Amino acid sequence: MNPELDLRDVYAASAGRLVARLYGMTGDYAEAQDAVQEAFARALTRPAGLRGMDNPEAWLYRVAMNIARSRHRRRMLFDRIARSGRLRGSDTAPPLSPDHVALVAALQRLPRATRETVVLHHIADLPVAAVATILGCSVESVKTRLVRGRRALAEHLRETEKEDTRA
Template identity: 70%
Template sequence: MDPEEQLSQVYAASAARLVAQMYAMTGDYAEAQDVVQEAFVRALARPGRFREVVNPEAWLRTVALNVARSRHRRGALLHGLIRSGRLVPAPPDAPGLSPDHVALVAALQRLPRSARETVVLHHLADLPVTEVATLLGCSVEAVKTRLVRARRALAEHLGEDDARPAPSGPATIRSEREARHA
């Protein structure tokens, strides 16, 4: 049997059960999902070893438990650093997520990965186009093209009447025109 097919069958049969078990151990449903996902990723990374396992669910449970323990230790270390004063925690009065922010994140998730990365790096991380191009391993023109297309798609996803972004000056108009013809 193909290792990926075997893993798919094991996932269908045992993922929910493993998440429930890890939830009982960690007390955090999202953490339980993460550690089980990590266990399956590790199985995918070593298909030969996983194929040799006699009881795949037990192996995955052990891996998930070890991942949960490692994360707990790192969390305890972080809390210890915070308590010692060597690391300052984030302010507790940080603002919650606004409905606009939630809508933006949902719209970003509908974009292709490359467009989403480009938009986040340029508009949210406030990196210049040249730096975004370097980070993503593409040309400046490709970044500009992705930005124009992503802005239009985001406007459509967010239900704005005009899907074209309002230009902020001659440079913006020129870069959008160049991106359209690239």
């Protein structure tokens, strides 16, 4: 990376893509935005280290994913407590289209590695080689995950469609 490059330039170039990737992974746009913002906040604490990286966007993605995973774990714990009756849960998310809900639900049923690969390639529109670099795996692994992911998504969406026609 260019040592003259400012974190503001990195933000302008990659924040939108990072939010899109995280949104595909989490299914929650606000959570995706928060995780990306937190990743950039952490980058502010080490701007020289970020400038020295070959691919700062990949580092930011990994940090944002780790943040999203940690928040998910905390949310699951909170939900368990809320279901126990000790707290009341609240649903503050706006209503989503049935197609959107079905796609996000189908994505969530995929194994994590496959879901990350599908989101990066199909939602973030990254080439296979870039996905391999970000995920730290081979191009062949990415291609295999994509084939498996597309098959699984198609099956999950068919199941959802069948359930909808029965109801």
